[in-house]
Amino acid sequence: MKPTNNFFALHRLAPARQGDGVDGSILRHSKRNLTARDSQDRVSAPSSPGAGEEREGERWIAEGSRSLGRMKKFDTALVTGASSGIGRAFARALARKGTNLVLVARRRDRLERVATEIGTQSGVKVMVVPLDLSRQGSAVELFETVTGQGHEIDLLVNNAGFGLFGNFAEQDREKIVEMITLNVTTLTELCHLFLAGMRERRRGAIINVSSAGGFFSVPTFAVYTATKAYVTSFSEALSVELAPEGIAVMALCPGTTTTEFATVAGMGGSKDLPGLAMSPEKVVQIALSSLRRRKTTVIPGFSNRLAVWSHRLVPRAWMPWIA
Template sequence: MKKTALITGASSGIGMELARIHARKNGDLVLVARRLDELETLKSELVEKYKVKVWVFQQDLTRVDAAENVYAFTQKEGVQVDYLFNNAGFGGHGFFVDRPIEKDIEMINLNVSALVKLSHLFLQDMKKRKSGKILNTASTAGFFPGPLQATYFATKAFVVSFSEALAHELKPHNISVTALCPGPVKTEFEKTAGMTGGNLFEKAASAKSTAEKGYRAMEKGKVICISEPILNVLIRFVMPFFPKFLIPGMVQKMQTI
């Protein structure tokens, strides 16, 4: 049966690729982000290529009422959201004490609060229907403390933990929750986070392959998807044996531009 997916952060990067995959599978879409032109261009591409239905909703998800606005839009349009992709997010480089606090609060509002509120709103209907899927774009950053990106890493640790807990709670309701945890990916993220010029993104994965792996994991109902095999092995089988006190120093070195 045709499924409708709502994707936040669909105007670029991983979110845009998730939209393309879902449309290719003949699914309808609700695309959410701030940049309307990019969303409209993507809508035209998907409607023309796959003949699916696409709704576009412009919203700054750092607003306190953003999640309610998104939900109200779907209600007004009569759209049933079968899959929720909480993908919008951004990072920010620098020592926490020297960063403008407003930027880190905005980051928490987007990466954490919007994700939690959207999940809560759409889960009400999924629970009634006894069906649904959530894909949260977390990060491998969610498995470590992150000096030079302290708030960003902490938001992603929240997303990993929250996803694992919800996945367990929602299993009896036939709802799956997946946390997609990529390492570096070639998107606008690097520039937005102020990380251009470093070598962290030199061998970054493509947004397309990352989205493919996340979408597949969501279809299978996997809880955690670390999208790069080498990082998967490191995080699951090597890092647990690593002395914990060494990790912040190692991460800071990797984050240094």
């Protein structure tokens, strides 16, 4: 039996490089490797041995929820991969709510266009940081740049990431390392670095953009889906750890998203699946609404949630063959 990658006909891919925001689309089999760009809900809590501990845990989470609820808006948000796609949609939505922004992406020209548009339309303060977050040490560089300007980040949106399509053994090793650095290492470091200020202020939130693909083991996306599985698992655990301190953490797991991916990859549009692709704006609307309700794992779209739920009914050994 030959593995297929039908799953990604229904689920979001990361864009080709961080900041471009060319987020999910339809993938077809190809003999060449393609770089794909990255741009209801569940709280996982450890089981309690006793009722007293369970009530204490519930109290902590309730206190954290009240703390987040007191925040009428976020003062300053940092969004990575902000030059287009889901990252740009986050920037626009937050600016409409009066949130000042720190926008990060590789491409200075597109980043500055987004910043100019947002600044003109909303009047919020926008700082741009052109930076390649797939480089080792870039997280510390970003943190020092932002804090050096006196910014206190109370919402961190880790959107930057990318994926590689193709057989693992045939992929470029340096690209694989870059992908792991961006999708996993930089994301983790940014969480750790910016959490210090959030914990001191006892408020804040983190949105880690994962993927519905992270719930599956997908041949031709072996490393990408593994990195997204990490993001989801890490975010769920972090949510429980930080709830007592008034800090919310979300794993946002979109499926197919209407972006530039198909055009950039030369694969045509997502017309093969009419009605299934979701706009970045809708994904962001669902994410911010869910954050207010302190949802931890958010899978936008009924078809995406159904796919994730249904995979639990299939023996795990079968998944790579049908994903």
